[in-house]
Amino acid sequence: MEDKLYIAGRQVDSRLFIGTGKFADYNLIPAVIKASKAQVVTVALRRVDFGTPEENMLKYLPPDIILMPNTSGARNAAEAIRIARIARETGCGDWVKIEVISDQKYLLPDNFETVKAIEVLAKEGFVVLPYMSPDLMAAKRMAEAGAAAIMPLGSPIGTNRGIKTRELIQILISEINLPIIVDAGIGRPSEAAEAMEMGAAAVLVNTAIATAENPVLMAEAFGQAVEAGRKAYLSGPGSTQRVAEASSPLTGFLRKE
Amino acid sequence: MTFYDEIIGLQNTDYSDAFELVTASQIANILAKAELQPQDFLALLSPQAAFSLEEMAQAGHRLTLQHFGRTIMLYTPLYLSNYCVNHCVYCGFNATNDIPRRKLTLAEVELEAKAIAATGLQHLLILTGESRQQSPVSYIKDCVAVLRKYFSSISIEIYPLSTEEYAELIATGVDGLTIYQEVYDAKIYSHLHPKGPKRDYRFRLEAPERAGQAGMRVINIGALLGLGEWRSEVFLAGMHLAYLQKQFPEIEISISFPRMRPQFGNYQPEFPVSDRDLVQSILALRLFLPRVGITISTRESSELRDNLIRLGVTKMSAGSSTAIGGHTDAPDSIGQFEISDKRSVEEMRQTIATLGYKPVLKDWHDLNLGGEVDNAKVSIS
Numbered sequence: 001m002e003d004k005l006y007i008a009g010r011q012v013d014s015r016l017f018i019g020t021g022k023f024a025d026y027n028l029i030p031a032v033i034k035a036s037k038a039q040v041v042t043v044a045l046r047r048v049d050f051g052t053p054e055e056n057m058l059k060y061l062p063p064d065i066i067l068m069p070n071t072s073g074a075r076n077a078a079e080a081i082r083i084a085r086i087a088r089e090t091g092c093g094d095w096v097k098i099e100v101i102s103d104q105k106y107l108l109p110d111n112f113e114t115v116k117a118i119e120v121l122a123k124e125g126f127v128v129l130p131y132m133s134p135d136l137m138a139a140k141r142m143a144e145a146g147a148a149a150i151m152p153l154g155s156p157i158g159t160n161r162g163i164k165t166r167e168l169i170q171i172l173i174s175e176i177n178l179p180i181i182v183d184a185g186i187g188r189p190s191e192a193a194e195a196m197e198m199g200a201a202a203v204l205v206n207t208a209i210a211t212a213e214n215p216v217l218m219a220e221a222f223g224q225a226v227e228a229g230r231k232a233y234l235s236g237p238g239s240t241q242r243v244a245e246a247s248s249p250l251t252g253f254l255r256k257e
Numbered sequence: 258m259t260f261y262d263e264i265i266g267l268q269n270t271d272y273s274d275a276f277e278l279v280t281a282s283q284i285a286n287i288l289a290k291a292e293l294q295p296q297d298f299l300a301l302l303s304p305q306a307a308f309s310l311e312e313m314a315q316a317g318h319r320l321t322l323q324h325f326g327r328t329i330m331l332y333t334p335l336y337l338s339n340y341c342v343n344h345c346v347y348c349g350f351n352a353t354n355d356i357p358r359r360k361l362t363l364a365e366v367e368l369e370a371k372a373i374a375a376t377g378l379q380h381l382l383i384l385t386g387e388s389r390q391q392s393p394v395s396y397i398k399d400c401v402a403v404l405r406k407y408f409s410s411i412s413i414e415i416y417p418l419s420t421e422e423y424a425e426l427i428a429t430g431v432d433g434l435t436i437y438q439e440v441y442d443a444k445i446y447s448h449l450h451p452k453g454p455k456r457d458y459r460f461r462l463e464a465p466e467r468a469g470q471a472g473m474r475v476i477n478i479g480a481l482l483g484l485g486e487w488r489s490e491v492f493l494a495g496m497h498l499a500y501l502q503k504q505f506p507e508i509e510i511s512i513s514f515p516r517m518r519p520q521f522g523n524y525q526p527e528f529p530v531s532d533r534d535l536v537q538s539i540l541a542l543r544l545f546l547p548r549v550g551i552t553i554s555t556r557e558s559s560e561l562r563d564n565l566i567r568l569g570v571t572k573m574s575a576g577s578s579t580a581i582g583g584h585t586d587a588p589d590s591i592g593q594f595e596i597s598d599k600r601s602v603e604e605m606r607q608t609i610a611t612l613g614y615k616p617v618l619k620d621w622h623d624l625n626l627g628g629e630v631d632n633a634k635v636s637i638s
Binding site: 021022023024025026045046047048049051052055073075076077078079081082083084085086089101102103104105107116117120158159160207210211 | 322324325328377503506509617619620621622624628630631632636
């Protein structure tokens with residue numbers, strides 16, 4: 001069965017996206033990409049050191065990946081727009097993950113400022129993937145503003161708490177005609193599989209891989225979990241029941257006839 | 258309402274009594290909590306909590322790893338001028354100290370910038386003594402204009418300014434402020450600052466808020482450990498941080514734990530802080546505010562700094578000199594205080610990597626390179 005993910009017309013071969021922050025050594029990143037089979041890789045522009053080759057994270061990325069710079073550090077739409085433009089001018093391509101965070105305590109995204117940034121950047125030809133708090137109306141506005149996918153958080157960045165926003169993300173999956181990519185909060189491969197079983201188009205993972213004792217092995221585990229979750233979604237799992245049920249407790253008597 | 262109003266109430270508390278009442282079971286309960294309250298933070302600074310230092314370390318390490326990953330951000334200080342009109346009794350730049358006074362010319366600033374940039378560092382902290390005559394805001398602006406060609410982030414550690422002056426410096430390219438209250442205990446503050454504009458406790462205390470209103474991106478505060486009783490000083494510094502985090506959620510807030518070092522003038526700290534006390538302070542703060550940055554400078558020894566990397570620290574200075582022109586010449590120039598960890602930037606990078614962490618040399622980008630965008634004019638159609 002053909003099951004391909006397309007974002008802004010481009011075929012994406014892996015439904016696991018990975019982040020590059022928090023790694024102890026940039027040399028781990030190529031091995032993590034290989035083990036996870038991830039294709040879309042996000043990099044904080046603020047961390048890219050263009051002047052020093054051994055410190056330039058971009059030099060560690062294989063050529064066949066899709067680079068998705070992010071606007072980490074942006075506190076409003078204007079800063080996100082500036083960072084996106086710098087990223088394109090410095091050769092990072094057209095894809096951008098909009099991250100507008102005006103709250104450093106919980107690192108929750110600012111949906112209002114994000115919509116504004118999407119509108120400007122989509123018109124400038126960027127492929128815009130916004131990180132957001134899962135809210136149906138905000139997601140609709142982001143779609144109208146030209147987003148190429150929607151990236152709701154499962155729980156706050158770096159918390160490894162899993163998909164606490166499950167009900168809200170499920171609504172986005174049902175109602176928004178764009179790929180829904182669960183970003184942030186996924187701490188275990190089982191939670192990545194859970195997101196995929198729900199019908200998410202992809203998941204983005206960073207902390208759980210970067211801070212594992214063995215990041216490469218964890219990356220492989222996430223890659224497999226995402227594939228397993230996707231297959232489960234496509235195969236249509238049976239519905240779950242809270243209690244075991246007799247086959248027909250209410251209408252069984254009818255068989256006597 | 259500013260933090261000044263809050264600290265008046267906080268200073269009326271008898272902390273020695275509060276610390277004595279803490280029990281072992283209270284500490285165990287606190288360590289099992291997901292989110293700590295100010296009274297929990299206070300308890301973690303008590304003598305009783307010192308018995309649970311390893312448990313605090315495990316929890317602090319886990320939280321830091323989760324929020325910051327295996328990374329340590331590096332920066333270095335650049336001293337622009339040591340002219341000073343203040344009489345801080347513990348400082349080498351004290352106006353009454355008979356030391357050679359000097360300020361860098363813009364050409365010298367550029368030479369220092371080149372020497373520092375050659376080490377790979379992208380984050381710079383510029384410092385001056387307090388002299389509106391010798392190192393006015395206009396001089397600092399001129400220096401920043403030179404420095405921004407070489408660095409992606411420039412922070413200031415200078416005398417407290419007005420909101421408008423902070424805004425001016427931000428427009429020139431400054432994105433971070435470091436300002437230590439030195440000592441939160443107002444009585445000791447008054448005693449240690451006998452003369453000069455720095456006598457104004459409140460103007461200094463409210464400086465981070467003025468910088469926040471002016472749009473500063475990063476703010477780093479701290480108490481100079483040794484000047485007051487460390488348990489209450491660290492508690493008040495932590496409450497200051499929590500206040501700033503709540504008032505200015507968009508700002509990246511961090512704290513330094515500077516301990517008194519030997520300096521010209523030979524002031525001896527009245528309240529010495531042991532390594533064990535320092536570690537307890539850092540861990541209590543980390544558990545109270547899991548997402549704030551924690552800075553440790555070259556005031557501390559290389560051995561201690563290497564051990565602190567796994568205990569909550571997220572930023573370190575490297576290749577430091579506290580003397581004017583210290584990155585290029587002036588080997589015999591008298592600095593503000595003696596540094597302890599004298600390793601070069603390259604040695605620090607290698608050590609951090611050996612310890613299983615990534616030294617981060619760049620963690621910001623000059624947004625002006627992205628063109629002019631006025632946020633007020635970006636609207637939803």
